[in-house]
Amino acid sequence: MRYLPLTDDDRKQMCAAIGVESVDELFRDVPAALLNPALDGVPEGEGELEIDRRFRAFARRNLPAFEHPFFIGAGAYRHHIPASVDHLIQRGEFLTAYTPYQPEIAQGTLTYLFEFQSQVAALFGMEVANASMYDGATATAEAVLMAMRLKRNRRKAVLSGHLHPHYRAVIETMSRFRGETLVTSAPHAADPEADLQAVIAAIDEETACVVLQYPDVFGHVSDLTAVAARAHEKGALVVTVTTEPVALGLLRPPGSFGADIAVGEGQALGVGLNFGGPHLGLFTTRKEFVRQMPGRLVGETVDADGRRGFVLTLAAREQHIRREKATSNICTNSGLAALAFTIHMTLLGEKGLRRLARLNHARAAAVRAALAPLAGVEVLNRRFFNEITLRLPVPAAPVVEQLAQEGILAGVPGSRLWPEREDCRNLLLVAATETVRDEDIAALAGALGRALEAG
Amino acid sequence: MVTGMRDGEGMAPAGAAGAPETFTGHRGLLHEEPLICEYPGAFGKTGVDLPDVEIDEAPLAGFLREEPIGLPGLTEPEAVRHYTRLSQLNYGIDTGFFPLGSCTMKHNPRLNEKLARLPGLADIHPLQPESTVQGALELMAELADWLKRLTGMPAVTLVPKAGAHGELAGIMAIRAALEARGDARRVILVPESAHGTNPATAAFCGYDVRAIPAGADGRVDPAALEAALGPEIAGIMITNPNTCGLFERDMQQISELVHAAGGFVYCDGANFNAIVGKVRPGDLGVDAMHINLHKTFSTPHGGGGPGSGPVVFSEALAPFAPLPRLECDGGRWRLVEWPGGEEDRSFGRLCAFHGQMGMFVRALAFMMSLGRDGLKRMAEDAVLAANYIRARLQDAITTPFPGPSMHEVLFDDRFLKGTGVTTLDFAKALIDEGFHPMTIYFPLVVHGAMLVEPTETESKASLDEFIMAMRSLADAARKGEVERFTEAPRLAPRRRLDETRAARSPRLTWNMAGEGKAAA
Numbered sequence: 001m002r003y004l005p006l007t008d009d010d011r012k013q014m015c016a017a018i019g020v021e022s023v024d025e026l027f028r029d030v031p032a033a034l035l036n037p038a039l040d041g042v043p044e045g046e047g048e049l050e051i052d053r054r055f056r057a058f059a060r061r062n063l064p065a066f067e068h069p070f071f072i073g074a075g076a077y078r079h080h081i082p083a084s085v086d087h088l089i090q091r092g093e094f095l096t097a098y099t100p101y102q103p104e105i106a107q108g109t110l111t112y113l114f115e116f117q118s119q120v121a122a123l124f125g126m127e128v129a130n131a132s133m134y135d136g137a138t139a140t141a142e143a144v145l146m147a148m149r150l151k152r153n154r155r156k157a158v159l160s161g162h163l164h165p166h167y168r169a170v171i172e173t174m175s176r177f178r179g180e181t182l183v184t185s186a187p188h189a190a191d192p193e194a195d196l197q198a199v200i201a202a203i204d205e206e207t208a209c210v211v212l213q214y215p216d217v218f219g220h221v222s223d224l225t226a227v228a229a230r231a232h233e234k235g236a237l238v239v240t241v242t243t244e245p246v247a248l249g250l251l252r253p254p255g256s257f258g259a260d261i262a263v264g265e266g267q268a269l270g271v272g273l274n275f276g277g278p279h280l281g282l283f284t285t286r287k288e289f290v291r292q293m294p295g296r297l298v299g300e301t302v303d304a305d306g307r308r309g310f311v312l313t314l315a316a317r318e319q320h321i322r323r324e325k326a327t328s329n330i331c332t333n334s335g336l337a338a339l340a341f342t343i344h345m346t347l348l349g350e351k352g353l354r355r356l357a358r359l360n361h362a363r364a365a366a367v368r369a370a371l372a373p374l375a376g377v378e379v380l381n382r383r384f385f386n387e388i389t390l391r392l393p394v395p396a397a398p399v400v401e402q403l404a405q406e407g408i409l410a411g412v413p414g415s416r417l418w419p420e421r422e423d424c425r426n427l428l429l430v431a432a433t434e435t436v437r438d439e440d441i442a443a444l445a446g447a448l449g450r451a452l453e454a455g
Numbered sequence: 456m457v458t459g460m461r462d463g464e465g466m467a468p469a470g471a472a473g474a475p476e477t478f479t480g481h482r483g484l485l486h487e488e489p490l491i492c493e494y495p496g497a498f499g500k501t502g503v504d505l506p507d508v509e510i511d512e513a514p515l516a517g518f519l520r521e522e523p524i525g526l527p528g529l530t531e532p533e534a535v536r537h538y539t540r541l542s543q544l545n546y547g548i549d550t551g552f553f554p555l556g557s558c559t560m561k562h563n564p565r566l567n568e569k570l571a572r573l574p575g576l577a578d579i580h581p582l583q584p585e586s587t588v589q590g591a592l593e594l595m596a597e598l599a600d601w602l603k604r605l606t607g608m609p610a611v612t613l614v615p616k617a618g619a620h621g622e623l624a625g626i627m628a629i630r631a632a633l634e635a636r637g638d639a640r641r642v643i644l645v646p647e648s649a650h651g652t653n654p655a656t657a658a659f660c661g662y663d664v665r666a667i668p669a670g671a672d673g674r675v676d677p678a679a680l681e682a683a684l685g686p687e688i689a690g691i692m693i694t695n696p697n698t699c700g701l702f703e704r705d706m707q708q709i710s711e712l713v714h715a716a717g718g719f720v721y722c723d724g725a726n727f728n729a730i731v732g733k734v735r736p737g738d739l740g741v742d743a744m745h746i747n748l749h750k751t752f753s754t755p756h757g758g759g760g761p762g763s764g765p766v767v768f769s770e771a772l773a774p775f776a777p778l779p780r781l782e783c784d785g786g787r788w789r790l791v792e793w794p795g796g797e798e799d800r801s802f803g804r805l806c807a808f809h810g811q812m813g814m815f816v817r818a819l820a821f822m823m824s825l826g827r828d829g830l831k832r833m834a835e836d837a838v839l840a841a842n843y844i845r846a847r848l849q850d851a852i853t854t855p856f857p858g859p860s861m862h863e864v865l866f867d868d869r870f871l872k873g874t875g876v877t878t879l880d881f882a883k884a885l886i887d888e889g890f891h892p893m894t895i896y897f898p899l900v901v902h903g904a905m906l907v908e909p910t911e912t913e914s915k916a917s918l919d920e921f922i923m924a925m926r927s928l929a930d931a932a933r934k935g936e937v938e939r940f941t942e943a944p945r946l947a948p949r950r951r952l953d954e955t956r957a958a959r960s961p962r963l964t965w966n967m968a969g970e971g972k973a974a975a
Contacts, residue, residue: 001829003562003753003821005914006836014839014915018846018859023835026842026859027733029702034738036831042604045826048566055820059575061590063583072580075807082503084535086572092549093542096563099759101555102892103954104883104947108545109758112538115491118964122525128963134616134761137807166807173777173803177630177661221518252520265807275591276581276808277616278761290961296759301957304942304950307487313957336757343538346491349528352501354520355508362508383514404584412582419793434505 001045065273065409069440071367073387073431074217074412075136075164075243076276077268079356080435085270085343089336099296099335103311104303109335110310113298116342123248123345124262125255126284130295132338133281136265137167140211140241141174142283142294143261147209147237148180149292154208154236161185162195162216164243165417171211181206187418189389189427190380192220200230207236209261214240214254215247217417218380218429219364219387224257237261244268245282246433247385249357261285270344271337280337290314296333356434360386363432363441370445371430376452380427387431394455396428403447410444485948488540492965497527502534525966544948545758546891552913552921556863556894556906557650557698559728559750564824567753567817576816581808585789591812592788596781598819602746602765605830607737610773612780613765614810618725621745621764622656622692624777624805628743628768629690629719630660631775631802640689640718646675648699648898653692653723662689669900673699673856673865677708684712690719695739696726698898699856700841700863700906710740719743719772727751728910729838729862732831742769748811752818763814774800779809836911837862840918844907847922851929855901862910868903874932878903880940881928887946888924 006014011023020026027035046054065078072078089095093108100106100113113131120129133139144157157175159168159182168184175182185198199210210231215221228238240254242264254262266280267273285293291314299313348356364386372379376393392399396413403410414427432441480487491497512519529537546553553560571577579588599611615621626643633640643657646667654664667683670676675693691713695703703709710720722736722744728751730736736744748754749762756762768776778801780791790809794801825833838861845854845864853869868878882892882905894906909918931939944950962968 001825001832003564003825004829004832004836004911005917006839006911007915010915011836011839014843018839018842020842020859023839026838026861027702028859029704030730030734031704031707034734036733037607037735037738039604039732039827039831042601042827042830043823045824045829048824051566051820051823052570054823055570055573055576055594055816058590058594059573061593062575062579063587064574064578065580066574066578070580072582074582076580076582078578078580082531084502084531088535088538088542090568091539091542093545093547094758095568095755096547096549096553096560097545097758098553098555098558098560098756098891102546102882102886103952104944104949105544105546105886105891106758107948108541108543111488111490111541111544114963114965118492118966119526121964122966128967132760134620135807138616138620138805164807166804169778169804170806173627173805176803177627178659179661221515223517248520249524250520251515251518253524272577273580274577275579275588275812277763277806277811278813279807287967290963297961297963299957300962301953303952307949309949309952311952311954311957313954313961313963316958333759334757334761335759336755337761339538339758343534345526346529346534346537347502347531348526349497349499349501350524350526351499352503352505352528353524353526355501355505356503358510359505359508362510365510383518401584401586404587409580409583409587416582416792 063409069408069443070435071411071430071432071444072409074417074429075166075265076273077244077431077433078273078435079246079268079433081270081272081344082347084347085340088343089340094339095336100312103309107309110298112339112342114300114310116338117298119342119345120282121284123245123253124284125253126259126262127287128290129282129284130293130297132333133283133295134334135277135279135281136241136243136263137170139263139281139283140167141171143239143263144171144209144211145174146261146292146294147239150237150289151208154206155179156181156183156206156208158199158202158207158210159184160195160199160212160216161187162192162218162220163211163213163241164217167241187424189218189424192216192222196222196227200227203230203234203236205234207234209237209239211239211241214242215244215385215387218389219384220381221251221383221385228258232258239263244386246357246360249353250361251385260289266341270340278334278337280334280341359434363434363436364388367430367432367436367441370441371448374445374449374452386433387429390428390430392426392428393452395425399448399451399455400428402451406447408443408447410448485543486540488537490965491529491537492527494527494529494533497529500528500530502529502531551889551891552917553891554893554907554909554921555891556908557725557897558894559908559910560756561753561910562912563753563755564821566824567820570820571813571816577813589788592781592790594819595815596788598815599781601819601822602767605731606744606767607735608767609770610768610776611765612776613815614777614779614805615745615764615766616806616811617760617762618745618747618764619652619656620805621766622652622723623659624766625721625743625745626656626660627802628772628775629721631800632719632772633689635800640687642687643689644683644691646693646697648697648900649692649694650698650723650725657692673701674703675705675709677705677712680709681712684716686717688716688718690721692721692723694723694725696729696861699865699900700860701856702861706739714740725750726862729834731834732827733834742772743767748814748818753821754814754817761811761814763811763818775802777802777805833911840909840911840913841907843918844909844922848925851926863906863908865901866905866907867901870929871903871932874935875937876932876940878905880943881932883943883951884928884940885924886944888928890921890924
């Protein structure tokens with residue numbers, strides 16, 4: 001077998017050195033009746049060529065984004081990734097390393113994580129960032145739990161109705177067995193201000209934090225100043241969630257609204273879609289809260305010769321030290337995805353990120369201009385970045401399915417994210433990145449127009 | 456305001472012992488690489504060619520980012536060199552032997568990397584219409600099927616993003632199952648030798664954690680367990696093979712006792728590599744077990760993630776598994792993303808989408824490459840390698856428990872007694888010999904623990920070299936060559952790093968001054 005270097009002769013010699021007749025003697029603690037089960041239905045191994053064929057067959061039955069007009073966002077965004085990103089993350093020293101527990105021989109990982117933390121903190125307009133988390137939704141749930149730790153006697157979180165429903169669901173799951181109260185307002189797809197007013201109305205002395213998405217799930221860009229002021233006045237913390245980090249190359253950052261914890265999904269930069277994972281959780285906060293922050297942190301120090309180096313630090317927050325008293329049960333980060341993000345960000349630089357962000361906004365504005373005139377289509381966004389929400393005259397899901405049959409991936413129907421809400425059935429979330437061409441927009445507008453006429 | 460390279464920092468003398476200092480500060484192929492923010496002119500550079508398009512700024516008035524963001528950039532040649540040089544400061548499995556106990560640092564086949572990057576598997580969106588991702592869903596179903604067969608368990612969720620996330624899924628399912636029968640048990644039993652994530656997970660789900668002391672043989676003693684059981688016990692979190700590298704030989708009895716007392720059995724599957732194809736956790740009475748795809752099934756550790764931690768469930772826990780669920784309707788796969796009405800007993804959603812698809816591809820490619828006999832052979836070779844190391848070192852390095860072990864061998868520091876050398880020193884000396892150190896000071900049940908896990912990846916020659924190095928170092932410690940250890944590593948990109956200083960005045964970004972103590 002190509003991955004197993006030991007030969008039969010090696011095995012014999014090794015058994016002899018140990019003093020056993022066969023390897024099975026080493027399994028003597030396993031009850032004999034249970035050793036070497038039949039494993040019915042498990043096939044025999046195959047060579048590279050055969051495996052390659054099998055996986056190409058799986059791949060062929062999917063519609064990949066780059067071959068088609070593609071407008072799906074809602075928490076995962078398709079951007080062009082420079083070729084050198086994927087080349088560099090496959091360097092074996094990065095790819096096949098472990099968590100940097102031996103810093104003297106892990107300076108590569110530790111240095112890029114320090115750069116990552118610095119870039120993420122700057123992007124969000126915050127002071128500190130951790131070394132990444134599983135994804136944006138888990139980072140958001142961890143932010144709520146961190147707020148509960150900081151506001152020890154408060155057990156309530158107020159969630160905006162314009163938070164991505166999957167994120168809301170993860171917060172609900174994570175707090176389900178912990179006795180916290182979650183208050184979520186209903187979405188007002190066409191009126192983000194109404195949502196903010198509902199959040200403000202729900203803030204009281206029991207509230208540990210409010211959770212606001214920026215830009216929100218419908219693509220709205222709203223002023224968070226008033227809700228942040230109200231939260232702080234009541235002694236609550238402000239948690240912001242950004243699922244499209246490219247937006248922060250054009251829009252003022254969460255930090256500028258007074259966010260105490262700003263989290264997000266970093267998949268858009270360097271990581272790719274991957275059918276939903278691996279993605280990349282981003283987590284930033286103020287310096288004063290750092291000791292209650294979950295996840296790994298890298299800090300600067302010097303070695304025995306006085307040379308600068310980096311180490312995992314403030315580990316006293318973490319489970320391998322604190323066990324049941326840890327800030328979180330999380331024991332890993334998304335190291336390689338963080339590396340992809342960092343390399344992409346390094347290639348962009350401030351100049352490139354700003355250009356990329358403007359380009360995204362321009363493409364979305366072109367989509368809006370092409371779709372708004374269609375009969376019966378209402379565009380709900382006044383201010384947006386690269387994603388808008390349409391209200392169609394008919395339920396969106398069948399329309400999306402019909403367009404998919406024509407090879408156009410039109411967006412996300414409201415019923416997929418709010419299956420229980422009648423008032424979301426006709427909504428269609430449409431995203432446009434730099435990858436969208438004029439002919440893609442024309443194809444979408446034409447096909448959508450025809451589908452609605454026929455419907 | 457970015458503080459760049461400060462005088463006297465980062466460019467101190469770089470001579471290896473005995474070599475003259477170089478004029479550049481570099482040491483041959485080992486470069487002193489600055490941070491990207493320290494590259495001259497980085498604030499203003501870019502390595503991408505993008506048009507500068509006009510946009511209508513009026514609607515965004517008051518929302519535009521006017522202030523500098525503070526992001527340095529590099530052109531492509533500079534960026535490629537920067538990250539290549541950083542990579543050269545790292546030790547990986549590709550570099551050499553990585554016997555990190557409990558982590559299963561096995562070879563990461565490049566075929567897996569290639570397949571995970573096929574556009575039809577990587578460039579698909581989690582919210583595409585299901586009709587356009589049937590191949591992806593079928594791949595997930597196929598992986599689920601392999602995991603069920605290899606564990607002998609009836610159900611599996613692929614959702615969890617890492618091992619600790621899998622533990623959450625398992626304990627939440629247990630809690631949901633208990634609540635469904637109106638049972639408010641509050642205590643989870645955890646053996647002292649457990650990974651730190653176990654008690655952290657139990658506490659996270661609102662449980663009190665009660666430790667079970669390890670028996671004299673490094674295993675859970677059924678009598679001690681029985682004494683700890685009662686109506687308040689929700690279940691046990693047990694690792695098998697355990698973190699001492701030993702198979703819990705009374706596992707069936709342990710499960711029966713816990714079940715008889717009304718509790719559930721969670722198994723930490725971190726060490727599944729030792730038993731794949733040899734014994735099925737389902738036959739041992741396990742109710743839930745996470746499987747680290749980044750250990751047992753070869754997906755890369757990536758310097759700390761992303762991993763993947765699917766969880767297999769017994770019939771009793773299956774209905775409580777997290778969403779999304781995969782279902783098959785007349786040959787069409789579909790994802791159940793929301794609870795299907797009042798009778799749906801799933802405990803809820805754990806992450807934004809459907810789990811770590813990129814890892815599913817890699818793990819399934821590995822399974823299919825090895826197949827039934829190959830996977831069994833993999834476990835046997837891993838166990839054989841660990842016992843070979845144990846046998847060849849038993850006269851030089853002390854072991855707390857008699858063998859045989861499973862896939863890893865646990866040493867303690869009794870052999871260093873009176874030498875002035877600690878376990879940490881010993882580990883750092885291994886770096887100079889060209890090895891990544893083993894796991895140290897874990898498990899906690901053994902003083903000065905050294906946990907060695909060779910995996911099935913190493914050739915006999917590689918094992919022999921490691922054995923020689925270990926014997927020679929043990930010998931040197933006994934002979935009083937203390938500096939060989941206390942000064943180690945001398946031949947690494949960095950000497951020992953000052954972790955106390957890093958924590959006392961944290962400098963966590965290049966903008967942070969690193970002064971004063973962060974507030975608690």
